[in-house]
Amino acid sequence: MSLPQFRLLRPTTLEEAAGLLGKHTVRVLAGGTDLIPSMRQKLFEPEYVMDIRRLAGLKGISTLPDNSVEIGALTPLSDIERSPLLRQHYPVLTEAAATVASPVLRNMGTLGGNICLDTRCLWYNQSLTWRKACGFCIKKDGDLCHVAPGGTKCWAAFSGDTPPALLCLGAEVEIVGPAGKRRVALSEFYTGLGDNYRRLEQNEILTRVFLPASSAGYRGIYRKLRIRGSIDYPLAGVAVALKRSNGQVADVRLALTAVNPAPVLVKGATQFLSGKPMNEELAQATGELAAKAAKPLTTSALTPEYRREMIRVLTKRAILAAFEN
Amino acid sequence: MSNEFSIIGKPTAMVDAAEKTTGAGKYADDLSLPGMLVGKILHSPYPHACIKRIDTSRAEQLDGVVTVVTGQDAPNPYGILPVGHDEHALATDKVRYVGDNVACVVAVNEATAERALELVDVEYEVLPAYFDPEDSMKAESNFLHDNKPHNIEKDYHHVFGDPEKALAEAAYVAEARYIANEVTHAAMEPHSTLASFEIDPHTGKPGRLTVWSSTQVPYYLQHKLSLVLEMPMAQIRVIKPLVGGGFGGKSEVIPLEITAAVAARKARAPVKITYTREEVFWAHRGRPRTIIDLKTGSDKDGRITAVKARVVQDGGAYCSYGVVTILYSGALLGALYDIPNIQYDGYRVLTNKPVCGAMRGHGTVNVRFAFESQLDELAQKLGLDPAEMRRRNLLKPPCITINGLRVQSYGLPECIEQVVTRSKWNDRKGKLPKGRGLGIACSHYVSGAANSIIRSDMPHSTVNIKIDRDGGVVVYTGASDIGQGSDTMVAQIASETLGCSLNRVKVVAADTDLTPIDIGSYSSRVTFMNGNATLRAAGEVKQQIAAAAAKKMNCGSDDLIFRDDHVVRRGLANAPGDQGAISEASVSGRVEGQILRGSLQQKRKDEGPKNTLSFEEAVVAAIDFHGALSGTGSYAPPLEARGGKHKGAGVGPSPAYSYSAQVAEVSVDEETGEVTVHKVWAAHDCGRALNPTSVEGQIIGSVWMGMGQALTEEMVWKDGMLMNPGLLEYRSPSSVESPEVEPIIVESIDPEGPFGAKEASEGSLAATIPAISNAIYDAVGIRLHESPFTPERVLAALRDKRSQKKIDMTEGIDPTAPVRFREHGGSLWFKGKGPERHPLDPSRREAAEAGGDD
Amino acid sequence: MKKELIELKVNGRCYETGIEPSKLLLDALRQDLQLTGSKRGCDDSSCGACTVLIDGTPMLSCTLLAASCEGQEITTVEGVSEHGSLAAIQKAYGDWGGAQCGYCTPGFMMTVKHLLRENPEPTEDDIRRALSSNLCRCTGYTQMYQAIKAAVEAEQKGMAAAK
Numbered sequence A: 001m002s003l004p005q006f007r008l009l010r011p012t013t014l015e016e017a018a019g020l021l022g023k024h025t026v027r028v029l030a031g032g033t034d035l036i037p038s039m040r041q042k043l044f045e046p047e048y049v050m051d052i053r054r055l056a057g058l059k060g061i062s063t064l065p066d067n068s069v070e071i072g073a074l075t076p077l078s079d080i081e082r083s084p085l086l087r088q089h090y091p092v093l094t095e096a097a098a099t100v101a102s103p104v105l106r107n108m109g110t111l112g113g114n115i116c117l118d119t120r121c122l123w124y125n126q127s128l129t130w131r132k133a134c135g136f137c138i139k140k141d142g143d144l145c146h147v148a149p150g151g152t153k154c155w156a157a158f159s160g161d162t163p164p165a166l167l168c169l170g171a172e173v174e175i176v177g178p179a180g181k182r183r184v185a186l187s188e189f190y191t192g193l194g195d196n197y198r199r200l201e202q203n204e205i206l207t208r209v210f211l212p213a214s215s216a217g218y219r220g221i222y223r224k225l226r227i228r229g230s231i232d233y234p235l236a237g238v239a240v241a242l243k244r245s246n247g248q249v250a251d252v253r254l255a256l257t258a259v260n261p262a263p264v265l266v267k268g269a270t271q272f273l274s275g276k277p278m279n280e281e282l283a284q285a286t287g288e289l290a291a292k293a294a295k296p297l298t299t300s301a302l303t304p305e306y307r308r309e310m311i312r313v314l315t316k317r318a319i320l321a322a323f324e325n
Numbered sequence B: 001m002s003n004e005f006s007i008i009g010k011p012t013a014m015v016d017a018a019e020k021t022t023g024a025g026k027y028a029d030d031l032s033l034p035g036m037l038v039g040k041i042l043h044s045p046y047p048h049a050c051i052k053r054i055d056t057s058r059a060e061q062l063d064g065v066v067t068v069v070t071g072q073d074a075p076n077p078y079g080i081l082p083v084g085h086d087e088h089a090l091a092t093d094k095v096r097y098v099g100d101n102v103a104c105v106v107a108v109n110e111a112t113a114e115r116a117l118e119l120v121d122v123e124y125e126v127l128p129a130y131f132d133p134e135d136s137m138k139a140e141s142n143f144l145h146d147n148k149p150h151n152i153e154k155d156y157h158h159v160f161g162d163p164e165k166a167l168a169e170a171a172y173v174a175e176a177r178y179i180a181n182e183v184t185h186a187a188m189e190p191h192s193t194l195a196s197f198e199i200d201p202h203t204g205k206p207g208r209l210t211v212w213s214s215t216q217v218p219y220y221l222q223h224k225l226s227l228v229l230e231m232p233m234a235q236i237r238v239i240k241p242l243v244g245g246g247f248g249g250k251s252e253v254i255p256l257e258i259t260a261a262v263a264a265r266k267a268r269a270p271v272k273i274t275y276t277r278e279e280v281f282w283a284h285r286g287r288p289r290t291i292i293d294l295k296t297g298s299d300k301d302g303r304i305t306a307v308k309a310r311v312v313q314d315g316g317a318y319c320s321y322g323v324v325t326i327l328y329s330g331a332l333l334g335a336l337y338d339i340p341n342i343q344y345d346g347y348r349v350l351t352n353k354p355v356c357g358a359m360r361g362h363g364t365v366n367v368r369f370a371f372e373s374q375l376d377e378l379a380q381k382l383g384l385d386p387a388e389m390r391r392r393n394l395l396k397p398p399c400i401t402i403n404g405l406r407v408q409s410y411g412l413p414e415c416i417e418q419v420v421t422r423s424k425w426n427d428r429k430g431k432l433p434k435g436r437g438l439g440i441a442c443s444h445y446v447s448g449a450a451n452s453i454i455r456s457d458m459p460h461s462t463v464n465i466k467i468d469r470d471g472g473v474v475v476y477t478g479a480s481d482i483g484q485g486s487d488t489m490v491a492q493i494a495s496e497t498l499g500c501s502l503n504r505v506k507v508v509a510a511d512t513d514l515t516p517i518d519i520g521s522y523s524s525r526v527t528f529m530n531g532n533a534t535l536r537a538a539g540e541v542k543q544q545i546a547a548a549a550a551k552k553m554n555c556g557s558d559d560l561i562f563r564d565d566h567v568v569r570r571g572l573a574n575a576p577g578d579q580g581a582i583s584e585a586s587v588s589g590r591v592e593g594q595i596l597r598g599s600l601q602q603k604r605k606d607e608g609p610k611n612t613l614s615f616e617e618a619v620v621a622a623i624d625f626h627g628a629l630s631g632t633g634s635y636a637p638p639l640e641a642r643g644g645k646h647k648g649a650g651v652g653p654s655p656a657y658s659y660s661a662q663v664a665e666v667s668v669d670e671e672t673g674e675v676t677v678h679k680v681w682a683a684h685d686c687g688r689a690l691n692p693t694s695v696e697g698q699i700i701g702s703v704w705m706g707m708g709q710a711l712t713e714e715m716v717w718k719d720g721m722l723m724n725p726g727l728l729e730y731r732s733p734s735s736v737e738s739p740e741v742e743p744i745i746v747e748s749i750d751p752e753g754p755f756g757a758k759e760a761s762e763g764s765l766a767a768t769i770p771a772i773s774n775a776i777y778d779a780v781g782i783r784l785h786e787s788p789f790t791p792e793r794v795l796a797a798l799r800d801k802r803s804q805k806k807i808d809m810t811e812g813i814d815p816t817a818p819v820r821f822r823e824h825g826g827s828l829w830f831k832g833k834g835p836e837r838h839p840l841d842p843s844r845r846e847a848a849e850a851g852g853d854d
Numbered sequence C: 001m002k003k004e005l006i007e008l009k010v011n012g013r014c015y016e017t018g019i020e021p022s023k024l025l026l027d028a029l030r031q032d033l034q035l036t037g038s039k040r041g042c043d044d045s046s047c048g049a050c051t052v053l054i055d056g057t058p059m060l061s062c063t064l065l066a067a068s069c070e071g072q073e074i075t076t077v078e079g080v081s082e083h084g085s086l087a088a089i090q091k092a093y094g095d096w097g098g099a100q101c102g103y104c105t106p107g108f109m110m111t112v113k114h115l116l117r118e119n120p121e122p123t124e125d126d127i128r129r130a131l132s133s134n135l136c137r138c139t140g141y142t143q144m145y146q147a148i149k150a151a152v153e154a155e156q157k158g159m160a161a162a163k
Helices: A014-023 A035-040 A077-082 A084-089 A091-097 A103-108 A111-116 A128-134 A162-168 A269-273 A280-293 A304-324 B017-022 B057-061 B110-117 B163-169 B218-229 B255-267 B277-283 B322-331 B365-382 B386-391 B412-422 B486-498 B526-553 B579-589 B595-605 B615-626 B692-711 B765-780 B791-801 B842-849 C025-032 C088-095 C105-118 C124-131 C142-162
Strands: A007-009 A026-029 A048-051 A061-063 A069-072 A172-177 A180-185 A205-211 A219-225 A236-245 A248-257 B037-043 B049-055 B065-070 B101-107 B121-126 B152-160 B172-180 B192-199 B206-213 B236-239 B271-274 B289-298 B304-314 B342-349 B436-446 B461-467 B473-477 B505-509 B560-563 B566-569 B612-614 B629-635 B657-668 B675-685 B740-746 C004-010 C013-019 C051-054 C057-060 C073-075
Touching (some): A014 A048, A014 A205, A026 A035, A069 A084, A069 A111, A077 A111, A091 A162, A091 A219, A111 A162, A111 A205, A162 A236, A162 A248, A248 A280, A248 A304, A269 A280, A304 B791, B017 C088, B017 C105, B037 B277, B049 B101, B065 B110, B101 B255, B152 B322, B163 B304, B163 B342, B172 B365, B192 B255, B206 B218, B255 B271, B304 B365, B365 B436, B365 B765, B412 B436, B436 B765, B461 B526, B486 B526, B526 B560, B526 B612, B526 B629, B612 B615, B692 B765, B692 C142, C013 C025, C088 C142, C105 C124, C105 C142
Parallel strands (some): A026 A048, B304 B342, B473 B505, B675 B740, C004 C073
Antiparallel strands (some): A061 A069, A069 A205, A172 A180, A236 A248, B065 B101, B192 B206, B192 B271, B289 B304, B461 B473, B566 B612, B657 B675, C051 C057, C051 C073
């Protein structure tokens, strides 16, 4: 399967990139692990592809004067996974990064790419021939949904591993476009829709990720449901960042992935757990809370009922592990 | 290690190992020819439709397109079985599954060809389609093939003994329905074929055809090409380059192989077609989804008294090997245990899905899963140790089973003892911590079919050997090395027989112009049959050398031993290993390695008789006498091994059977249903391990592939759409969740195998699935009746056992129940019930262009 | 789309070649440079048969645009053997049955080469994790672990002998 024809832009500076973004309609190519397979399947047939791998200054992890941490969007996931700084202060992020796909794909895939990852669905991530045979869907070229027939909403599932961890850490992202820079909370970045899943204009790119100093030092656990121990996208994922003091939960954030069109923070988890000593029943109840926030559909392997059930189990386990370790 | 042999039985690197590790070796897609064009195939978007019209004119007008081939360019039907000539390389009148082959665009490059595919206009008339075999069997109209009423490709009904009576009288009976879902080979190399015609110097028209193809069966390919292209076989040369795995997926002629040749003829240029991974899934030929209703009875001591099996296989749209598959499923109920009464009802059913065919453990795997699971259940009813249950039902060879299979060598008892001992079964079974368990199961497989697909008296393998004055041994074998190491096996047998070193042997393999016929690499026949042919060919040349050497050495040719590059008289002190004697002989025989001059020198120097000759000296002596040396050997299975007389008796018989016993250790996460396989002890009776490294590799690979089918692999269908046509979603296991496999070689030394060798690469697969399911029972007390044992199926069974709130987590465990996807989506459209298609949908656009007002 | 002239540095040699911007590195290697050692096994970036080293890091050549790799050091399986002889890992894969059909082997060679440079004495667990980017359908991976351990030993013996 060859790629569609396109013109390739290879800017070396952010200014140059911003200029090009203003001029052309482009698809941004970073690690390529999401876009290239999708282009083979003709899910995208852009006139221009902008390869941003050479952009200076968007790679690396550094501490800012206010003790917050800045991560360049082009930082490979393998660097995130191995960063001693992140491991020490933001372990939920290194845990999540270490489970993405496979080691080689983590060498290629970037943090920015994982945040911007296209939503996935068994009826969408297929070749042009396949989709033609089946009938096109809302997300690409069609007006029906195979997952929820009769519906008008796209339910493709967001399947990145690091965003739930970043949500737990209260991360913000920097976005550059023709009008300049803006900075938004990651929780505001996703729309909750399967098709227009992110608030990023065609002519914008995500450049940096910021982790607030206040989120440092939380214990972190990421648990992922997948069939193989490597390569697979998550079929359900749970990230937990937890602070304990005096044998009690001082603060906790809980986020889910792969069961909704966006990664979601579980509302009410903080109030539910804060100030309580941890035990199996409490963890179990937190699992129930999380399962209510999960709305899996038949977008991936394993049935929705099972995946929701696993959100319950993985949440319980993640909470207990985060409290104990 | 045995000193009996110098090459046989020694761990040996494959003769082509360096080609593989350096990337220098060429697979079909690595080849190119000057002026080569690329072919791309247009596939059907409908599961069942008549083709009303194909208009290729728009595609042909695209710059860079050379020609478009359709079914009219190659209208002759073909099929791997003589009874199943129901396929066309490109459809002539009907398409029968989503992905069926409609047309082929030939262009200067892949991108152009892909663009042109969008410009081929095809008008279809959509027909009702059948996706479930039990639905399909009830069909009264719109059959897939007009000559197959009720879409039944073939059904067989066998009764041996009196199973009804035996079951009525049995002390214990177990009965259940088992379902094994569909799996595929997923060989790492996608199919690829390059075809090229030479211009005939006399007629000036396309003459001889050469085809390089990733195939397990070059001679069948040559035969089918001849049939479809209407060319004599003598004008067609098929060459098998390195093949990146087959597992049965390349054991018949795949549409691209014919299409490439037809396209090359029409385009008047070499054409290469390489499948995308998705096309490989459509080409398929994998293991069919199988529904097994099984009933087994035993007496109060645990002796099996009867087995009754009804097997329905979802065969897909064409016959392929289907008739053989459904027969193997019944025949291989015998030859593992002693079963006095058998009833078998097998149905091979056609459905509108890609074609199932032969896959590693052809026909036996799914039924073995059911049988070994049920045997475990019976053992539990009896309160008998499952290993002991199996011991009580062993055959007593040499014997002929009730269904006519001849068993000679039978290493199963030792296999069972080996795995029981190594896994510490007696100490650990039933005593592991909660959630962890051990399970045992056995299996067997043929060492080649005693009757070939195309019935004839022709030997199944023939091998030629040539030794010329360079002292090199060239073996010409039709055996197709697909990664299992058959070239190495052939080299080993030749060098052991001739007593020369391995690097003196060059193997020329699988080239229909050069190598004598061998029917292919399938049903684990190559070591047994081609190995025997090699043994005989080498034996013939050896006799010629021995006669000449005996003259020189003044002794009888029977007194000579060929070993370690020397020919020595039996019983003499300077036998091989005596370094002094060897180096002296080498010096006198070789002047700077030049055997020609050595020969002259030999004549002058050697007057009196000698006790030792170097291999080269002996060869020179023989060539001086005979001219260049050549020998031919062939193999045909003996008449006594060819089975009984009942209808369908031809499938199942083999000259020898391999045996396997396995113990699996697993743990089950009771909250998630996830199963982890920690270790598998796998004992395999391969007769004799010619190359222990390869045998162990085959055992481990089989067990591992069985584990894939048991836990992660499944082709998922929604109304004829394959939901996971790629390696990302098909989920062949990665290294992290693959268990440790301890291979244990058991050598029963078969009386007819080459050096006693039998099958090594398929028989182990079938035991793994039930060993795992039985271990899951030991761990958490649930019997799983549907494979793969995905976490959701395991969890559903656990909840069912605990009578907990049922979460409906499995889809249609009973295939007669409505498939849930039909209720909430999927391609409802096919049944005319779905939502309207989008105006931009190509099928609507095409309809509009065709004159519709839609 | 018009072809553009690019320069690729592969196994220490520079190649100038005209390619379309949409050409994948794997296709450029196989079709334009005739380096057919790297294989295509899937179309969804999941099998690892096309793995090459980009500036020393294993990456999938089927998921990189050839033009994106300009200016980077590309190492393919053809660049693994040393002075025309098999590298220790290549020899060991042959001896221990690490390669059966051999189609996935080039990808594994690159992954293992990288593993042993980063971690000269890997545990079996390290090896399993490092190999989990590449799919093999023949071996069940076990004999690869033995081969890698043997190669590590051979390297150590070689180094000891050189001292």
